[in-house]
Amino acid sequence: MSLYEGIRLISDKQTVVFDIGSAYTKYGYAGESVPRGIIKTEVKCPESGKIRKVFSYEDSQDLYQLLVEFIHLLFFRHVVVSPKDIKVIIVESILTPTEFRDTLAKVFFRHFEIGSLMLAPSHLVAVSTLGVSTALVLDVGYKEATLIPIYEGVPVLKAWQALPLAGHAVHECIKKELKTVLPNDGSDVEKTIEDIKVRTCFVTTIERSLKLQTDEPPIAPPSVKYPGVKTITVPGSVREKAFELLWERDNDNLSVPTMILDAIVKCPVDMRHPLAENILLIGGTTMAKGFLPRLKSELLTLLKSNLYSEKLKISTVKFHKAPSKANYTAWLGGAIFGIADLPLRCLTKENYLMSNRVPDWASLIDNQKSDSLINSM
Amino acid sequence: MAYLFQPDYVRYVCSCGSVKPVSKIYFCRHCLKVRCGYCVCHEVDSHYCSNCMENLPSPEVRLKKNKCSNCFECPCCFQTLSTRAAPAPVRAGGNPSVEDTKSLAKPPPKKVYYLSCSFCRWTSRDAGIPDQFVATGGWPEQENPHLARIVALLEYHKILASRERQQSERKKFHPKRTYMQFEKFAMSSVMVRKRAGLCPLPQSQQSDYPQPAVASEEVEELSPDIFTQPLDITKITTLEQRLKHPDVQAEEINQLRPQHKQFLMKRSQRCRVCEHNVCKPEYSPQSIKFKIQLAAFYHIPEVRIVTCEPLRIGQTSELLLKLCNPTQHQTQIMLFPLSTSITPTTVTAAGTKEVDRENMQLGCESPNLLPSLVRQITVTEDPKPLKLSPQAEIILPESILILPPRDDAAEYDDTGDTHNFQDDPKLVVWRKGNKAVIRLLVKPNEDEQIEEGKEITVGFVMQYGYVNTIATLEHKEPQKLDLKIKLFLSIGKLVGST
Ligand SMILES: [Zn+2]
Ligand SMILES: [Zn+2]
Ligand SMILES: [Zn+2]
Ligand SMILES: [Zn+2]
Numbered sequence: 001m002s003l004y005e006g007i008r009l010i011s012d013k014q015t016v017v018f019d020i021g022s023a024y025t026k027y028g029y030a031g032e033s034v035p036r037g038i039i040k041t042e043v044k045c046p047e048s049g050k051i052r053k054v055f056s057y058e059d060s061q062d063l064y065q066l067l068v069e070f071i072h073l074l075f076f077r078h079v080v081v082s083p084k085d086i087k088v089i090i091v092e093s094i095l096t097p098t099e100f101r102d103t104l105a106k107v108f109f110r111h112f113e114i115g116s117l118m119l120a121p122s123h124l125v126a127v128s129t130l131g132v133s134t135a136l137v138l139d140v141g142y143k144e145a146t147l148i149p150i151y152e153g154v155p156v157l158k159a160w161q162a163l164p165l166a167g168h169a170v171h172e173c174i175k176k177e178l179k180t181v182l183p184n185d186g187s188d189v190e191k192t193i194e195d196i197k198v199r200t201c202f203v204t205t206i207e208r209s210l211k212l213q214t215d216e217p218p219i220a221p222p223s224v225k226y227p228g229v230k231t232i233t234v235p236g237s238v239r240e241k242a243f244e245l246l247w248e249r250d251n252d253n254l255s256v257p258t259m260i261l262d263a264i265v266k267c268p269v270d271m272r273h274p275l276a277e278n279i280l281l282i283g284g285t286t287m288a289k290g291f292l293p294r295l296k297s298e299l300l301t302l303l304k305s306n307l308y309s310e311k312l313k314i315s316t317v318k319f320h321k322a323p324s325k326a327n328y329t330a331w332l333g334g335a336i337f338g339i340a341d342l343p344l345r346c347l348t349k350e351n352y353l354m355s356n357r358v359p360d361w362a363s364l365i366d367n368q369k370s371d372s373l374i375n376s377m
Numbered sequence: 378m379a380y381l382f383q384p385d386y387v388r389y390v391c392s393c394g395s396v397k398p399v400s401k402i403y404f405c406r407h408c409l410k411v412r413c414g415y416c417v418c419h420e421v422d423s424h425y426c427s428n429c430m431e432n433l434p435s436p437e438v439r440l441k442k443n444k445c446s447n448c449f450e451c452p453c454c455f456q457t458l459s460t461r462a463a464p465a466p467v468r469a470g471g472n473p474s475v476e477d478t479k480s481l482a483k484p485p486p487k488k489v490y491y492l493s494c495s496f497c498r499w500t501s502r503d504a505g506i507p508d509q510f511v512a513t514g515g516w517p518e519q520e521n522p523h524l525a526r527i528v529a530l531l532e533y534h535k536i537l538a539s540r541e542r543q544q545s546e547r548k549k550f551h552p553k554r555t556y557m558q559f560e561k562f563a564m565s566s567v568m569v570r571k572r573a574g575l576c577p578l579p580q581s582q583q584s585d586y587p588q589p590a591v592a593s594e595e596v597e598e599l600s601p602d603i604f605t606q607p608l609d610i611t612k613i614t615t616l617e618q619r620l621k622h623p624d625v626q627a628e629e630i631n632q633l634r635p636q637h638k639q640f641l642m643k644r645s646q647r648c649r650v651c652e653h654n655v656c657k658p659e660y661s662p663q664s665i666k667f668k669i670q671l672a673a674f675y676h677i678p679e680v681r682i683v684t685c686e687p688l689r690i691g692q693t694s695e696l697l698l699k700l701c702n703p704t705q706h707q708t709q710i711m712l713f714p715l716s717t718s719i720t721p722t723t724v725t726a727a728g729t730k731e732v733d734r735e736n737m738q739l740g741c742e743s744p745n746l747l748p749s750l751v752r753q754i755t756v757t758e759d760p761k762p763l764k765l766s767p768q769a770e771i772i773l774p775e776s777i778l779i780l781p782p783r784d785d786a787a788e789y790d791d792t793g794d795t796h797n798f799q800d801d802p803k804l805v806v807w808r809k810g811n812k813a814v815i816r817l818l819v820k821p822n823e824d825e826q827i828e829e830g831k832e833i834t835v836g837f838v839m840q841y842g843y844v845n846t847i848a849t850l851e852h853k854e855p856q857k858l859d860l861k862i863k864l865f866l867s868i869g870k871l872v873g874s875t
Contacts, residue, residue, distance in 0.1 A: 014439070024620070033527040034624040036442070061762065068415070075419075080443055080642050082420045110758040113418065113649075130590035131530055199613045202603055222607040278592050287626075290599035318592035323523030323530075325626050332527070339531050340538025344545055353756065 015338050016079055019091040019122070019331040020104075022055045023142030023167060024284065025070075026331035027079050030089060030338035034324070035331050037078050043069040055143070060103050067107040075112065083112040087346070091120045091334035093139065094155065095146055095162055105358040109349055116346040118338065119358070123148040124155050125333030126282050129322040136275040138260060139330065140246075141283035142167040147259050151271050159266035161259040165246050167285045170197055173245055177238045183230065192228065200224045200234050201242035203290035206297040209244060243288055247298055253307065257298040261308050277318040284327035292319060387680050389673070390863035391416060394761030403655040404676040405648040406847055409721055411673055411862060412655055415761070417646040424640040425662035428457045432662045433640075444637035447513050451494035452504075452618060452633035458492040460512055461500075465489045492516070492635055504631055519634055521624045529587040645669075649756075675703050678710060678780065678841050680864060683814055687872040688769070688833050693820045696771075696835075696868055702780035702811040706844040709859075710778045712817075713838040715767065719861040765865050767836045768827055772818040776801040783811045821871060829873050836865045 015030035028035035042053045057063035075083045108114045123137040133153040147161040171193045220236035246256045299317045322329045385398040393416035403412040425432035426445035449458040465487035489508035492501040509515045619626040645657040657669040679701045686694035702708045807814040845856045
């Protein structure tokens with residue numbers, strides 16, 4: 001442990017950083033290089049005893065109770081800290097529904113009585129892990145793939161992209177393929193599918209992918225005997241095809257690579273080259289074997305195609321490597337971003353209880369407004 | 378206590394709206410209100426390792442990142458690893474027997490240590506970790522390879538932050554700046570101001586600026602082996618195993634490394650209204666006792682269901698309840714319909730008076746006397762919505778039930794002392810010591826469409842006499858109060874209609 005880290009660890013102010021993803025939650029302290037842990041975003045319902053995903057909420061009241069249970073677990077089982085009056089940073093997508101953001105803030109302030117809350121936009125803070133100010137940030141997580149370009153430290157909101165092409169879609173694909181062999185009892189199936197995906201599936205090359213659709217497909221990779229109560233055989237074709245839907249262009253020509261190119265098209269001309277040459281991939285699904293080389297070849301192929309060759313004069317794409325694993329890069333961004341003591345960006349308990357609401361992103365990003373808030377105090 | 382394993386047949390409604398069995402609620406003796414795990418403030422009291430029982434002061438816990446330095450968890454199945462000793466291998470080349478005979482004092486036989494999991498048989502030897510010559514400590518620590526880089530980024534962000542603070546100070550003097558030069562980017566003025574506010578402009582290159590990351594065209598290609606080589610799934614880690622060690626997330630089993638065991642904590646519970654503890658454990662991790670334990674179980678009469686006749690729509694059934702007074706004082710119990718207000722009352726010479734301790738306490742110490750900065754803002758939470766609604770009518774008695782104080786000695790007394798209470802024979806069917814069984818009548822609602830086999834709930838408000846022995850400014854003497862609490866009882870399944 002470095003001296004620096006040691007001093008910081010025992011200094012009084014501890015800021016807890018959460019990145020509550022739709023499948024996994026990353027938690028830890030600001031200023032640390034790695035999250036203390038990554039756990040599933042789910043709770044055991046105290047009444048029914050069933051496991052419920054926090055994001056499967058019915059309405060905001062239901063969400064409130066789910067979040068109380070879940071965050072209680074986070075504070076007392078995992079982070080192990082008394083939440084009263086502490087500073088919390090939430091790394092979250094700008095595209096998070098307002099209902100979720102408002103309810104989350106209410107839980108933190110009203111139930112756990114935290115001192116202050118900072119909402120860190122995930123795409124923006126992910127760039128903090130690079131020491132650059134321009135990057136095209138693509139987040140492929142569980143529920144959806146989202147993209148926001150960051151140019152000179154500013155999110156270019158009008159170029160945002162979001163598609164439901166992420167972990168969940170891959171799971172559905174595997175589920176469909178293995179329907180006949182999978183056990184059919186609730187939550188365990190989802191766990192098994194995730195495990196099969198992580199341990200056996202991969203993203204194939206663009207060349208093989210093209211051949212897969214022809215009459216003479218390449219020889220499938222070896223099948224895998226997956227142990228369990230009942231041994232399941234995962235055919236090689238399932239291993240190879242699980243991620244294919246991320247690249248398939250449906251009728252609207254929408255796929256993960258077109259998200260990147262469409263976003264670039266929406267940006268002013270002088271931003272385009274810097275963005276294409278500063279791509280940052282975050283989110284667990286981008287860690288799939290073969291994801292990055294496939295994305296690169298898909299992008300280069302598309303750039304040469306009729307669809308984009310006229311619109312975009314780009315011939316190279318470059319990718320960043322964050323000092324982290326992609327599934328916690330956004331968290332790390334929050335942990336780096338949050339080390340800075342920026343009262344302007346924090347919503348204090350006093351202000352929250354006075355206004356009873358969370359400013360939306362447009363005004364959160366707006367410094368002027370937070371200035372006036374401070375002045376009016 | 379049977380409570381631990383039983384379904385919750387009898388549930389009490391907490392002040393916050395939660396519905397819980399009596400074993401899971403507290404009674405704040407200061408507010409005279411029921412509290413529960415949902416509405417109290419939880420605080421971490423102390424940290425300890427559940428394996429070696431070491432407990433450390435919290436600065437040290439922070440320094441150790443909340444992990445025990447001596448105990449490890451199995452990276453495969455997450456159980457605690459044990460340290461095993463083995464004789465040290467004989468040094469190759471040398472001739473130990475000759476050495477041994479030469480030295481008069483025989484050195485103790487050397488031992489080596491390795492970690493082993495008694496559940497899944499994982500050992501540190503499997504992972505290729507060299508054996509250690511000391512039993513504790515000395516195990517190689519894996520450091521995040523990106524640590525130096527991240528520390529540089531952290532330092533840089535601190536500088537950026539101080540710059541942002543300065544700029545916002547400056548902005549106060551020039552509130553009306555224009556940002557016309559950014560219009561060509563077609564960004565909203567909101568974003569432009571943001572840009573002016575914080576962004577690290579490339580021209581402001583300084584020595585403290587960490588080397589910016591360089592993006593690369595080169596990417597790691599998918600190994601062609603994947604299409605031909607068979608995959609041995611038993612050698613591939615699960616996602617759960619990977620996520621236990623986020624900065625490594627090893628894909629192969631033999632790359633897994635033992636992880637330090639995380640500390641657990643003891644926590645105390647504090648009433649959010651009056652800030653008194655309702656539960657505080659003893660500090661020592663070995664102790665399972667409490668310094669303060671205001672469990673409702675010791676203060677509020679306990680209700681148990683004895684029997685309930687089969688329930689049929691439109692038919693009255695007999696419900697027998699056993700009530701028990703856990704306090705040192707005699708209590709009078711009355712039952713009221715659910716709609717009754719549950720504000721506590723006290724009987725004075727002038728008649729019945731409502732008492733609200735919560736507001737009374739706040740009123741005692743005039744908040745105006747405190748400087749506004751010192752005054753704590755009270756955070757309030759909306760009460761939980763009550764989702765339960767009774768499906769049966771309950772016919773409540775009008776007479777009062779008196780229960781004598783708890784007397785542990787009387788528990789073993791079989792003389793059948795009934796204290797000669799003038800009980801209403803229609804209500805009380807049995808009594809002994811501080812307990813009594815009462816008879817009530819229930820009738821499942823006719824107008825509601827209740828299916829056969831559905832669990833029937835009834836509810837009422839129980840008023841009980843409580844003697845408050847905590848002296849306050851106004852009351853030096855123990856004060857007698859009548860407190861009320863809502864109860865819901867699951868009395869059984871609907872058998873059918875008449
Ligand atoms: Zn409560
Ligand atoms: Zn230990
Ligand atoms: Zn094990
Ligand atoms: Zn209280």
